[in-house]
Amino acid sequence: MHVLDASRVVGVVSDLLDGDRAQELDASNRTDQERLRDQYASKQRTALLTVEQARANRERVPFDELPVPDFTGVRVVEPDLNDLRAMIDWQFLFLAWELKGKYPAILDQPVARELFDDANTMLDQIIAEGSFQARGAYGYWSARSEGDDIVIDDPAAGPDGLRLPMLRQQTVKPEGRPNRSLADYVAPAGDHLGGFAVAVHGAEELAAVHEARQDDYRAIMVKALADRLAEAFAEYIHLEARRAWYEPDADPRIEDLHAERFRGIRPALGYPASPDHSQKQDLFDLLEAEKLGMGLTESFAMTPAASVSGLLFAHPASRYFTVGRIGRDQVEDYARRRNMKLSEIERWLRPNLAYEPE
Incomplete structure (x- = not known):
């Protein structure tokens, strides 16, 4: 079970x-297990293109405008927690406690209202006592696309620059729909790529205090609030990055921010559009994230736990997508482009493999 x-x-x-x-x-x-087996098997039967066929069906976007950011390099940001609090998407607090309903209508439920009040009371105390600290950074680097790679030519990336290989969708698409890769949204020359990493520090220490008192409710609430603030921090820094790059007058409503109704995307490395978690190391090196008190475990989970990071794309056509299942030909090609052993790449991309590795 x-x-x-x-x-x-x-x-x-x-x-x-x-x-x-x-x-x-x-x-x-x-019955449930049989359903899951059938579901998995049906996915395995889905037809794949070769990687070259998928590349021929890439998304072709115009690069008529290549906005130039106000600066290149890295900028450190340490916002006031009250500024982040104003950007919290409270919906996910209730999901963390498995309460169903949409915020703010869910507050009509007594249990949800009590949870919300407890969360805000605790947040008042956290801010008053300075228990949490928010530190992050974002930056821009001159970049270009080369096939399915994004190449950063900026001196900050080293004397030879930095190559970020991207993966491409390989499943057969209906007529008129492309096989996407994040590299499609960077111009072949004269473009920029952004990146960010943010964290809320102090949650582990405060949660440990409550755990020592055997107060699991407060310990869990502390971690949930840190997660909410970290996500709000990502929203905050993305808005700052857009203003400094291609939306200088951006002043969106909070509802539009939470619904992602704005230009550009901030895909996280290790997630659907770029499922290789090991690439976080390159981003952390570019941002000098260790100086922010952030780190990566051997499986590339971020520390502290209340952390968010990702790449920043400016193109108005850029969108989120799922790479999904990929064939051996692309995995072998990707391993070559990453200069890594095939077996290691297969380990990081195991959920996406359309074949059983040897």
């Missing part, structure tokens, strides 16, 4: 200890 989190263990164990309910649970679990 697999349960999503510890809070569901009690119900499952209770059913398993009852003879009749145990049989019902066993039957429903086997």
Whole structure:
């Protein structure tokens, strides 16, 4: 049996200890597992293009305008927590506690209202006592695309620059729909690429205080608030970056920010459009993230836990997408472009492989 989190263990164990309910649970679990097997198998049967065919069907966007940022290099940002608080998307606080409903309508539910009030009371105290600190940075570098690679020519990337290989969708698309890669949104010459990394520090220490008092509710709430502030920080710094690059007069409504109704994207490395987590190291090096108190684990998870990072694209046609399943030909090509062993690349891209590695 697999349960999503510890809070569901009690119900499952209770059913398993009852003879009749145990049989019902066993039957429903086997049905669910068979459904998941069929779902997985159907995905494996989805037709793929060769990587060259996919590249021939790349997204072709015009590069009539190549905005120039106000500066190149890295700028450190340490905003006031009250500024970040104003940009919090509270919807995800309720999702973290598995409460269903849309914010603010969900506040009509007594449990949700109590949770919201507790969160804000705790946030008041955190800000008053200075328990959290927000530190981040964003930057721009001269860049160009070369095939499916984004090449950073800026001296900050080293004497030979920095090559960021990108992956491309390989599934067969309906007529008129391209096989996308993030490299499609960078011009072959004269363009720029941005990047950012932000973190909220202090949550682990404060949560440990509550855990020592066996107050799990407050410990979990501390971490949830740090996550909300980190996401708000990403929104904050992205707005600053757009103003300094191609939207100097940007003054969006908070609803538009949360709905991502603005020009440009900030895809995170290791997520659907660029699923290789190991590329975070290049971004962290460019931003000198260690000086911000940020780090990466051996599996490239960010520390502290309340951290967000990603690339910044300015092109108005840029959009989020999922690379999805990729074939051995692209994986081999990607390993060559990354100058890494095939087996290592297969390990990082395991969820995306359309084949079983040797």
